[in-house]
Amino acid sequence: MDIFLIGLIAATLRVATPLILGTLGELFCERAGILNLGIEGIMFFGAFVGFVVAGASGSLWLGVLAAILAGALAGLLMAFLAVQLGVNQHVSGLGITLLLTGFSLFSFRLVFGEPRVPPSIDPFSRLSPLGETPILGPIFEQYALTYIALAIVPLVWWALYRTSFGLQIRAVGENPEAADAAGVSVYRVRYAALMIGSGLMGAAGAFLSLAQLGAFTYGIIAGRGWVCIALIIFGNWEPIKVLWGALLFGGVFALQLRLQTSGLQLPYEVFLALPYLVTIAALTVAGRNASYPAALLKPYKRE
Amino acid sequence: MIPLMHAIEMRSVTKRFGALLANDNVNFDLAPGEIHALLGENGAGKTTLMRILYGLYRADSGEIVVGGQPAHIASPKDAIGLGIGMVTQHFTLVPTLTVTENVSLGQAGGLAFDPKAARQKVADSAARFGIEINPDALVRHLSVGERQRVEIFKALYRNARVLILDEPTAVLVPQEVDVLFETLRRLQSEGLSVIFISHKLNEVMAVCQRITVLRGGRAAGTVNKSATTQKELARMMVGRETFGVTKEGARAQGEPLLRVDGLLVLDKKGWPALKGLSFDVRAGEVLGIAGVSGNGQTELTQALAGTLKPKAGNLRVGGRNLTHASPSQLAAAGVGRIPEDRHEGVVGELTVAENLALENLQDFTANGMLDHRRIRENAEKLIAEYQIKAAPTTRIRALSGGNMQKAILARALSRKPQVVIAAQPTRGLDVGATDYVRGKLLEQRDRGAAVLLISEDLDEILALSDRIAVIYEGRIVGILRAGEADAELLGLLMSGAKEMADGIKD
């Protein structure tokens, strides 16, 4: 296998990691009936909090943990608005994105001032379980968080389909009246789903600042949260299918990074835009048969 | 051994919804092991009272005693904990989950959910109660009767000692009703208490021991079945012995104005909901479409309203082919449409005047601009003519069901349509509004319009129709003249047990 392909596969996994985490996070929210458009801001917030905590404590893992907690906290706010008060999910989600983006930037200024170059940190190093083994060695040379993200996919599947909590999530996302009548607390399940899901989004952000970049920049998320929203539709709200979506997008992204350096006579912005355009195209094909959770966007009120 | 106290006692329960007094100091008690009917017209407060008992509503005042102990029921979870189960009119099942998952939902029992073990438990329990269900079936693939069985089983599976059934027969054909009653009697003999909500006198007399009648939110009295008659119950229920609007005599009928031929329509999931359905309606007659809910009535209504496009077949109005016409083209061609769900017929947040103008907006527009004066005058005229209790500027969602339905009638009938499509026109209305709507429909027939009445209320069909077509699984399985129709024959047709040759229709 040639170097190009091996590099591409390895990069695909790397690029896909935050998408996998973010998409699984969004999956939790949407299967419970809440569209969480806060994802873009929560990822940004997670990237920032993770970066600051890791820098201050000297522990990258503590940074990741802090990012997860920060995400869960944001999920709590989203739940208060969208579940408790039942306000419009589109607008409240976007509001959370704007709030967390603004808050992160505000805090960034207070902590770091106005540096000429983005502050950086010694990032996670990659694990190399297979060492110098040809082909597989470089492919398996990945961050621990990438392995964790991949392991979370079956875990989420198990949680959704093989636990009582997962059954409750699926029920409140499809027919909250039925879940309520069966004695399930719709609010509690939705709160929990939003907090867990948003925690995963926080982790996705921390991966970018603490592993992939080792720095915090204003454009660190660059619409990845919106891509996650699209990938859910593409993956028809199934954890395994969603993984394929994330890998596909990661693949296109990794490919464009390589094509940029391949000497093709195209402006590099074309490649940058490519994954987003591919996502829209994929959405157009997949979106027609999308089976939205029936209660998505519908607040539940008992009277 | 049956303890000598009430299984349930509700004392002076009062519940208001805004200005509406839904329950006014209602007292109700249920003895262990009895089937107790809660009888009343639509809007009498039966469902509200039971939703309070099941924790879906909170009473404003009053108390509930369960098994001798004062109970505080804030949610269905509390009710289930006290051994109370409820089967509501809108089934509370999750269509995308299996029967096992639906039954297990909300049952405490560890973090892990083992589908195999859960399935076994459900199957065993169903066998013990003698209830036939398939634990692996997805609920969305079940018929209405099967779903009801799942609902009843779900309550029993949670150790319900008291079962509330809200109008359980509304969705069943007569033969299925018999099966339900048998099941209830058997469960009763095993010690279950049942509260049976209904407005049908014959059913109440057939299956219950005691009957509590509600009227206008108040308890009109509780009687033993053995000591009462249907007549007495009817009087308690509506305050008079006979009621309702029925047609008078047969009329000479004219040409077919509405012809539906081989209509093929797919539902939202892409399955055929109407499978080559045909019938016609003549000038000056009411054709009733009878059938159990979910046999294609919704899709038929939508196809005739222009909101669902047929895949094949023809729809002709007065000879014109309108198969692929849009809602506004249909309205312009003289089709007055009354939707199945009132709230899908009017835009709640718009005013009465705006809603009344919406269907014929071109008449209220000049050069793309609205003529607000004409819109208001139109509204004032129709409000007076149809006795709608509202101002033109009222948001229409603030209207009562009856007034909202009158507004829909006004909009659909004001231009004297040659064809009227009325779907479930009196569902959920009180007696007065029901009479009004039925009277208006017969008025249309008498002025020579062709009226198609799609209703799941068999009494309504029998009262208004000149001919009755029965719909079953997306096809018309028989068309009868009003005189030939009786409940038993209709029941057989509605349940698919019998099909009549095409030749019978005239």
Add this chain to the structure above:
Amino acid sequence: MGLKIERVPAPVWVRPLIPIIAVVVTFILTAVLVVWAGANPLEAYYHFLIAPLSSRMSVLEILVKATPLLLTGAAVTFAFSSGYWNIGAEGQLYAGAVAAAWLGTLLGGLPSFAAIPLMIVGGFAAGMLWALTPALLRVKLSVDEVVTTLLLNTVVLFVISFLLNGPWRDPVSGWPQSPQIAESTVFFKLIPRSRVHVGLIVAAITLIVVWFIMSRAALGLRMRAAGLGQNAARFAGVNVERTMLAAALISGGIAGIAGVGEVAGIHFHLIEGISPGYGYTGIIIATLSGLDPLGVALAALFIGLIDTGAQTVSRALGVPAYLGDVVQAALLLTTLGMFVLQNYRVTLVRGEKRA
């Protein structure tokens, strides 16, 4: 004793008070950040709200800030009221800016009175064009417009980057900025010694037209019907798809005009980051206004005040100007909450009178 929460529709006079209460709540919540930044909240809010109104310069600056916001607010209001969730005003604004930068170098030969209207028409068309794909996907194939408009907001930034680093790069300085637009295409100043330009008038007229369409035109009634009850509107004969498409395209066009104003009235060439999120702020404004054009005007001016005030606070007290962004977003969320909470009354219940 316990809390009793009842649903009681708020009296009519409460509604106008909501934004005011929301503002107060927002400022109380965000005071924490001011303290964290080492400033006195009262002092900060003086600089935030009062100081900008006390000098001619900053009052005019509020109008400058409000100019694009009036337009994006109107754009979002227009789309939302038809039930089309156009989150893409940001991208459509950039599309309009690109058109302005292009036309600005092309129309130099025309006199102002011809060139400026053409710039506006061009920006409108460009915004419409950028809004076209998601709108068509929505009405023809039911593809969720929220996702597609959001993704296109990111894509447009790559388009700008391509133009500025490629064909339009300033040949002299080598900066990533497009050539200066011609004098005749510049939006002239309305008030001397300020940055207030004719775009403010354009925005005001646009808002009046939007108000007129929404309340007086048949399209407006169809839009509101589609937005408030899609199925009922369809039943009553409204062509929901066509109505939504029209609303989406007009909305995109209005957002495009905002981009023209920024290029032709403020920067005179296209640069990256020409909008600090005016499109998203438009969503805030539309929500604060309750989708009412008059409310849009008030909300846009208020957000303009906050934007200007954030700069003042930053200069005077060293509190990062991003405080303005936080305040805006927090204001959005508290307003959303207030709209719901106004319909509830919470009372303290004594004793055990619980059913």
